[in-house]
Amino acid sequence: MILVGLLMTLLGFVLALLSLGMTSSVGGRMVMVLAGIALSLIGILGVMNRAYLKNAIWRK
Amino acid sequence: MKRYLALLILTLFAASLGMAQAPAAAPVAAPPGPAAITDADLKNVDVPKMELRVKGDPDGSLTGNASDIVVADSKKGLAISDVLNQVGQNRVAINFTWTLIAGFLVMFMQAGFAIVETGLCRAKNANHTMMMNFMVYGVGLFAYYLIGFTIQMGGVGAVANLGGTAPLNAEYTISLFGKTVGLFGQHGGFLMQGGTYDVGVMVMFLFQMVFMDTTTTIVTGSAAERWKFAAFIVSTFLLGAFIYPLFGNWAWGGGWLATLGANFGLGHGYVDFAGSGVVHSVGGITALAVSMIIGPRLGKFTRDGKPNAIVGHDIVLVLTGCFILAFGWFGFNPGSTLGSSGPGNLRFATVAVNTMLAGMAGGFGAMFYMWIRYGKPDASMSGNGFLAGLVAITAPCAFVNPVSACIIGLIAGILVCLSVEFVDKILKVDDPVGAISVHGTNGLFGVIAVGLFSDGTYGGGWGGVSGNVRGLFYGDASQLVAQLMGVATLLGFVFTLSFVFNWLVDVVIGQRVGAKAEVEGLDLPEMGALGYPEFELKARA
Numbered sequence: 001m002i003l004v005g006l007l008m009t010l011l012g013f014v015l016a017l018l019s020l021g022m023t024s025s026v027g028g029r030m031v032m033v034l035a036g037i038a039l040s041l042i043g044i045l046g047v048m049n050r051a052y053l054k055n056a057i058w059r060k
Numbered sequence: 061m062k063r064y065l066a067l068l069i070l071t072l073f074a075a076s077l078g079m080a081q082a083p084a085a086a087p088v089a090a091p092p093g094p095a096a097i098t099d100a101d102l103k104n105v106d107v108p109k110m111e112l113r114v115k116g117d118p119d120g121s122l123t124g125n126a127s128d129i130v131v132a133d134s135k136k137g138l139a140i141s142d143v144l145n146q147v148g149q150n151r152v153a154i155n156f157t158w159t160l161i162a163g164f165l166v167m168f169m170q171a172g173f174a175i176v177e178t179g180l181c182r183a184k185n186a187n188h189t190m191m192m193n194f195m196v197y198g199v200g201l202f203a204y205y206l207i208g209f210t211i212q213m214g215g216v217g218a219v220a221n222l223g224g225t226a227p228l229n230a231e232y233t234i235s236l237f238g239k240t241v242g243l244f245g246q247h248g249g250f251l252m253q254g255g256t257y258d259v260g261v262m263v264m265f266l267f268q269m270v271f272m273d274t275t276t277t278i279v280t281g282s283a284a285e286r287w288k289f290a291a292f293i294v295s296t297f298l299l300g301a302f303i304y305p306l307f308g309n310w311a312w313g314g315g316w317l318a319t320l321g322a323n324f325g326l327g328h329g330y331v332d333f334a335g336s337g338v339v340h341s342v343g344g345i346t347a348l349a350v351s352m353i354i355g356p357r358l359g360k361f362t363r364d365g366k367p368n369a370i371v372g373h374d375i376v377l378v379l380t381g382c383f384i385l386a387f388g389w390f391g392f393n394p395g396s397t398l399g400s401s402g403p404g405n406l407r408f409a410t411v412a413v414n415t416m417l418a419g420m421a422g423g424f425g426a427m428f429y430m431w432i433r434y435g436k437p438d439a440s441m442s443g444n445g446f447l448a449g450l451v452a453i454t455a456p457c458a459f460v461n462p463v464s465a466c467i468i469g470l471i472a473g474i475l476v477c478l479s480v481e482f483v484d485k486i487l488k489v490d491d492p493v494g495a496i497s498v499h500g501t502n503g504l505f506g507v508i509a510v511g512l513f514s515d516g517t518y519g520g521g522w523g524g525v526s527g528n529v530r531g532l533f534y535g536d537a538s539q540l541v542a543q544l545m546g547v548a549t550l551l552g553f554v555f556t557l558s559f560v561f562n563w564l565v566d567v568v569i570g571q572r573v574g575a576k577a578e579v580e581g582l583d584l585p586e587m588g589a590l591g592y593p594e595f596e597l598k599a600r601a
Contacts (some may be wrong), residue, residue, distance in 0.1 A: 006556060011494045013552025019239035020324050026538045029326070040551040041169055044348070048559075049487055052352050056488065058361035 005047030012040030093390045104128070111334040129515060143189065152223040152260075155399030158408075159222070160442055161264050162395020165388045166270040170197050172384030176447075177281040178591075179377030180440060180493045182370065184581025185285045186591025192280040192287070195213045196296055197450045200276040203300030204269050205250070212305035214245020216313045221399030225264050227255035231314050239323040241316035244309050249418070267395065268308070271339050274392075275304050278343030281493035283350045283571075286578050288357075289586045291571045298561045304342050309553050317549060321442045322524035327511070327539030329523035330546040333411075336455030336506025340383035341550045344500020346558040348489065353562050354571045356490030358578055367484045370492065375439050382443040387421050389450050391459045407458055407518050415450065417468030422449020425473020433477075443496045444480070445473035450501055459514035459529045468509050472502045506549050511540030 016036030024044040108122040117123050129146045131138055144162050164524035174193035181189045215231020216396035218224040221270035230246040247254030251265060276296045283292070310317040311332050361367055372378060393415045394408040426445020430438040449469030453460075456468065479497035483489050489496065512531045519529030565571060584590060 006559060009552055009559075010556045011552075013379060013556070016548035016552065019545075020320075024325070026326075026541055030537070030541045030544065033548050034542060036548045037544065037551060040548065040555070044551065044555055049352055049489065052355070053365075053488055054534055056361070056365075057355050057358065058363060058365065 001051035004051075005043045005051060006019050008043030009040045010043075012036040012038070012043060016037060022029060072518045077228050097140065099136075099139045102140070102143070105138075134386075135491070151401045153163040153220075154401040155223075155405070156263050157260075157393060157399050158400040159267050162238070162391035163267040163270050165391025166267075166274065166395065167197075167388075168271075169274060169385050169388030169392070172381045172388060173274075173281070174381070175377040176381030176385065176443070177284055179276075179381060179491050180281070180372035181284050182581070183373040183592055183595065184583060184590075185375070186583065187587045187589055188286050188289070188582035188591075189280070190591065191587055192284070192289070192292055193277055195293070196277045196280055197273055199272040199293055199296045200300040201269055203297045204272050204305070205265075207249075207301040207306035208272060209251070209255075209265055209268065210246065210248040210305075211244045211302070212272075212308040212313050213264060214313070215242055215309070216245065216248040216264075217399060219260065219264065221397070221402055221405065222260040222263055225258065226258040227258050227261060230254060231309075234315060237324075239319075241319060241323060242314045243315050243316070244306060251567030263304060264398075267398070268312075270367045271335055271392075272300055272304050272308070274335075275339050275343040275346075276300050278340070278495050278499045279347045279350055281495040282347035282491040283354050284492045286354060286572055287350075288570060290571050291569045292566050294565050294569060295562055295571075298565070299314075299346055299558070301556050301562065304338075305348065306557070307342055307549070308338050310549065313545065316548055317542075318523055320523070320545060324481045326542035327523075327536055328519060328525045328529050328542070328544065330542050331459070331510050331514075331519070331522060331529055331539070332455045332507060332546065333458040333510075334393045335455045336451060336453075336503045336509075337546050339503075340451045340454060340499040341503030342554055343506065344498070344503050345550055346562075347491065347495045348500055349555055349559040350562050350571070351489050351491055351496065353559070353566050356488070357492070358575060360490045361488060365488055367488070372440065372492075378440055379443050382446050385447060386450060389415055389419070389454075390474065393454055397458070404518065404520070410462075410518075411457045412500050413454055413462060414460060414465035417462055417465045418449040418453030418457075418472070420449070422446050422473035422476070423450070425470045426477050429474050429477045437441055441477055441480070441494075442555065444476050448472040448476035448502040449499050451502040452509060454503075455506040456510040456513055459510060459531075460516055461515050461517070464509075464513040464515065466596065468506070468513060472505060475505060476502055504550065507543050507546050507550075508540070511543035514539065516561045569585050 013036060016033040019032035023029055088275060105126045107125045107127040113122055129138060129142055131142050174190055177193060178186050213228055216228045218226045228247050231242040232246055233240050233242050234245050248256045276299050296503045309315040311330055317330035319329050320326040359368060360370060390412055394412040395403050397408045399405045400408055423442050423446035427437045429440040430441045449472045450473035451466050453465055476497045479501040480494050483491055483496055510531060512533055514529045514531035516528045516530040516534050522529055530539060532540045573582060
């Protein structure tokens with residue numbers, strides 16, 4: 001799951017980057033960049049961190 | 061009657077035509093302009109006679125005059141070219157002096173970080189925490205000298221304030237959606253390669269290096285009290301050599317983020333005046349990656365995941381360190397003008413005041429939040445709020461007015477409290493000093509604040525785009541998109557790179573000390589000596 005989260009995080013960046021080529025409207029780019037940020041945050045906080053917490057030292 | 065009326069209209073029409081066609085009044089003779097100064101005039105300039113000078117100059121009225129201008133040809137005497145060359149060199153000298161002094165102030169921030177972090181840790185780890193903060197300076201400097209500076213600034217081009225840093229002219233570029241964009245610099249290795257043995261490059265190196273070192277020292281706080289010293293050295297080297305310089309190039313070195321405005325019409329491109337994103341977010345995000353990999357300290361969470369407060373051992377150190385950091389911040393932000401002489405450089409006065417105000421508002425925000433929520437004005441959180449305000453104003457400090465600086469600081473002070481609670485209680489990531497919240501969260505907020513609060517009074521031509529920098533509240537939504545692109549890069553790319561590098565360090569060296577050493581305190585197992593040898597310390601998990 002850590003790898004999945006890492007890929008999601010990177011994909012968020014790629015999505016934001018793609019906004020530069022896919023649309024020239026400010027609104028369209030903003031939506032895509034915000035979606036990219038959300039995807040990266042989910043990848044870091046929702047997936048990767050959760051995977052680490054499953055084996056956290058305080059659970060042992 | 062009609063005839064009189066027609067005559068009147070005709071008269072008015074003729075009069076109006078006459079007025080329109082009336083010859084312009086003879087121009088008033090312009091006052092004669094100043095006569096051109098010639099070399100001959102310079103011979104007649106009065107300078108204090110030597111007889112007066114040898115008597116001393118207690119009030120300074122005789123010192124510094126035309127006789128101090130260096131003459132190129134002593135036979136010819138003082139010439140216009142000598143005066144003009146002196147003026148040009150004085151401008152660059154003023155800018156060198158200001159930038160170097162600002163760099164020295166930023167360097168002193170290392171002392172502030174060292175005692176803030178050590179004060180927030182337990183006494184049994186004092187030597188280890190101080191040693192990390194001490195050696196982070198040398199390790200970071202070494203990495204940046206070897207590799208990092210070239211990647212970050214090797215293609216920045218000529219910086220006019222520093223007399224031109226022309227040798228830094230080799231940016232590796234690629235084509236992105238039909239536009240040529242920079243990825244990393246290629247000149248500057250060992251401050252020799254590519255003609256970079258140059259005084260302007262030296263000023264640039266010193267100033268950029270101390271910024272990079274600020275980033276590396278952020279991570280030592282979040283991983284404190286459990287980080288293996290050898291792993292810390294390798295991790296810091298990778299941050300100083302690759303991670304920080306790469307994002308630094310994209311934002312400050314002529315890379316693709318800086319040119320989002322010129323290439324893709326997004327405001328003035330990604331704008332980050334002194335580094336809320338480049339310095340603080342990169343540090344805070346790397347701190348998050350390391351903290352996740354390394355795991356929490358023993359005893360930080362109960363078996364059901366509830367956080368325990370592990371209090372630091374010296375609040376005096378913490379708040380003194382905050383003051384040192386605030387002092388150093390006057391180099392960090394106003395120094396980022398890279399000069400005080402030249403067009404737009406006097407803005408550094410506004411930058412300094414904005415910095416001061418935001419720090420104050422951040423301290424207030426955190427203090428009142430904690431007072432209202434927990435009944436006491438928590439000292440360490442007030443300190444963190446103070447720093448959060450400074451972090452958040454770092455990117456927008458040159459582009460916003462003082463009222464906005466107060467608002468940004470106040471939000472940052474409250475935001476850092478909320479973020480610390482979120483990291484502690486929801487994420488269950490152990491961050492002994494609150495580095496992720498102070499630098500990561502508020503660094504990102506500072507980046508966004510540029511896109512919201514920039515008031516259009518400064519930044520003409522920034523990023524190769526004409527006009528001043530304006531945020532959403534002043535009519536330019538595209539600037540906000542450019543800033544959000546920076547946030548997406550920090551979260552999506554910088555975090556990924558930091559995580560992969562530190563995961564490799566974990567696999568090869570191991571990031572975390574053993575449980576026995578952690579319980580005992582890292583001073584003896586890792587450093588071989590206690591921080592406070594005359595005190596009897598009780599090990600507490």
